[in-house]
Amino acid sequence: MNASQRREGLIALLRSDRNPTMGDLALELGVSVRTVRRDVAALRLRGMDIEGERGRGGGIRFARFAPLPPLYLEEHEAVGLWLSVQLSHLVSGIPFSRGSQTAVNKVLASLPEQRRRNLRRLAERIIVAGTASENIRASMGETVPTLLSAFERCFSEGRCLGFDYQDRKGARTRRRIEPHGIFVDVPVWYIVALDLDKDAIRMFRMDRISNPRALRQGFEPSQEVLETFLAETDAPASRRLSGG
Amino acid sequence: MNASQRREGLIALLRSDRNPTMGDLALELGVSVRTVRRDVAALRLRGMDIEGERGRGGGIRFARFAPLPPLYLEEHEAVGLWLSVQLSHLVSGIPFSRGSQTAVNKVLASLPEQRRRNLRRLAERIIVAGTASENIRASMGETVPTLLSAFERCFSEGRCLGFDYQDRKGARTRRRIEPHGIFVDVPVWYIVALDLDKDAIRMFRMDRISNPRALRQGFEPSQEVLETFLAETDAPASRRLSGG
């Protein structure tokens, strides 16, 4: 029996037995007390709330009544968490950053199947490209405060988005788009979209958008639009859900 | 990371990713393909229904319903998650970033009481200051790969840390410190510490550290050291762990 099997057995024993001593468990599991002690320490490190009572008559047990609130994340929260971790990984070499990747994987894995599927579909439409050049940084303007909520809603619910757009030359035009993807080049981001009027795939920089509004019209989010766009623009390496 | 931790990570990945290849998983987990193969074999032995598809375009996946795993985050994972969200908030106005804050609060709230307390104590010792100037960015060097794991361990377990340090003028000295705090100025970070030999509070930049090693000697992590340091240096506004 290897360590991980034995630890599963230990958990089972802790569930059934009321208040065993380390000695009891050692006998039961056929290993030394020192090893049981180490196993318990390992389970505690893994986050299990096992309490020990010292002194004569003592023992260990799962902490009484720890009715943990079930983890319910809304879609935008789960996506936000995932995106935060991806973004922070652009800055490598910060303490605990490796842990954040495994953590977000665990969190996402602990969500119910249906939600996980939706999430994957959403995340596949988000490309974290890298960090913007000084030029772009310097030229970056403010984001209209109403854009975020309108865009988040349209992007995840599959609704078309309307806004006024100011292009590089300063010309303003009114647009109606299907927002299929997000392209992030920290701290700038772009909407990769099908322009309904021009019937062509276009990229819209967030700080050039004004008067955003969710439209009635829905659309079928498609990764294809994003793929096509990426293929055309010869984009750099990207981060996908649990993909590095 | 040991084998059982890695296998947990593997399960999480298999639940999140659609149909990864052994190669994908190996990259993600930082081990060889052969080891992933062995891990998958071990999980199958443990009764998990993981099916593999051979040939080009193949991969592996859970065959049917894999039971919902309980969410167990290790300390470094929880801290990493929290820190990632704090860091990503330095870049405001990215879609879904507001959701990430409430998400991380929910996740932390779902951890057992004991762990939440530890976590809060750890997070209180981390200061996310802001973004470094171009000057600092340009002068930034590489981080020694072994520093992260040694430092993470010493920082969270309350162990002293030893290393060689090269100061601004290029002089190299050997140091022994109590790492009380982390000061992050993206993408640079500093250890705020008590220098044991000089008996004074000092800040050490991560890219000037070499030959890090965990020392036997322990210490009592104290927020006071960090506070003192911050008061002395007139540091900018900081982010702390909220709500948890």
Add this chain to the structure above:
DNA sequence: CATTAATAGGTCAGTTCTTGGCCTATTTGG
């Protein structure tokens, strides 16, 4: 139909990790 990309798994040497024994410190009940 050859090539390529994938799963699957055998073998072996080197290394790392686990284990048990022994130890100290601390807490608790009698």
Add this chain to the structure above:
DNA sequence: CCAAATAGGCCAAGAACTGACCTATTAATG
């Protein structure tokens, strides 16, 4: 004060893991 229990440091011997290299097999692609 003593006995029993948790808690955990340290160390040597041994077990298990890991990566490299290998073969076999399967499936898609051109």
